[in-house]
Amino acid sequence: MCKVVNLYKEPYDVYIGRAGKGKSGYFGNPILKGKRCLYCGMIHDESGTTLDCYRDYLNKRIKEDAEFKANVKALKGKIVSEDEPFNEMLGKYRSGDRTVFLRALQKTKFSNAIQLDHDDEALKEAIDRYKNIMELLDKSLAETVANDDDDFLRAIKSTEIYVTYNKCFK
Numbered sequence: 566m567c568k569v570v571n572l573y574k575e576p577y578d579v580y581i582g583r584a585g586k587g588k589s590g591y592f593g594n595p596i597l598k599g600k601r602c603l604y605c606g607m608i609h610d611e612s613g614t615t616l617d618c619y620r621d622y623l624n625k626r627i628k629e630d631a632e633f634k635a636n637v638k639a640l641k642g643k644i645v646s647e648d649e650p651f652n653e654m655l656g657k658y659r660s661g662d663r664t665v666f667l668r669a670l671q672k673t674k675f676s677n678a679i680q681l682d683h684d685d686e687a688l689k690e691a692i693d694r695y696k697n698i699m700e701l702l703d704k705s706l707a708e709t710v711a712n713d714d715d716d717f718l719r720a721i722k723s724t725e726i727y728v729t730y731n732k733c734f735k
Contacts, residue, residue: 594619667725699730
C-alpha cells in the first residue's frame, strides 16, 4: 500500500497527479473536465466525473502495458503525491474526527477501490471483516423491520458507517 500526500506539504517518492507544473503525469488522469472523453465520448463538466473513466483507463493500461503494470506494482510502499488533501484528513482523524475516512470512502473513487483485488493480505482481511460485520448488521436490521421498530432502523441506516457500507458493497 502507498501513502498519499499533498505534494505542496510533504516530501514524496513518486508524483501520481496530472502532467504539468514540471511533472510528467505518468500516473495521472489524462481525462480532462470540460473536454470530450476518449473513453465514454461524454463531456465531463463536474469535478469527480472523470474518475470512472480514469479507473477504466488504468485497468486497461495495466492489462495491456507490461511496463506500466510493473511501475504500478513498484508504487507499493512508496509515498506518492497527488492533489488530494490526505494530510488534512489525517489531521482531522488525529484531532478526534473518527469518521473522516468513512466519508472519503463514500466518494466513488474510493468506494470502487475498496472492491478491487489487493495484494496486501492485512488490507483484504480488514475489508472482509468490515463487510462481514456490516452484512450481519444488515440482516439484523431486516428482522427489525419485521418487528416494526422503524426509529431504530432509520437511526442505524443514517450512520456514516452504514452509508459507507451501502456505497462500497451494495
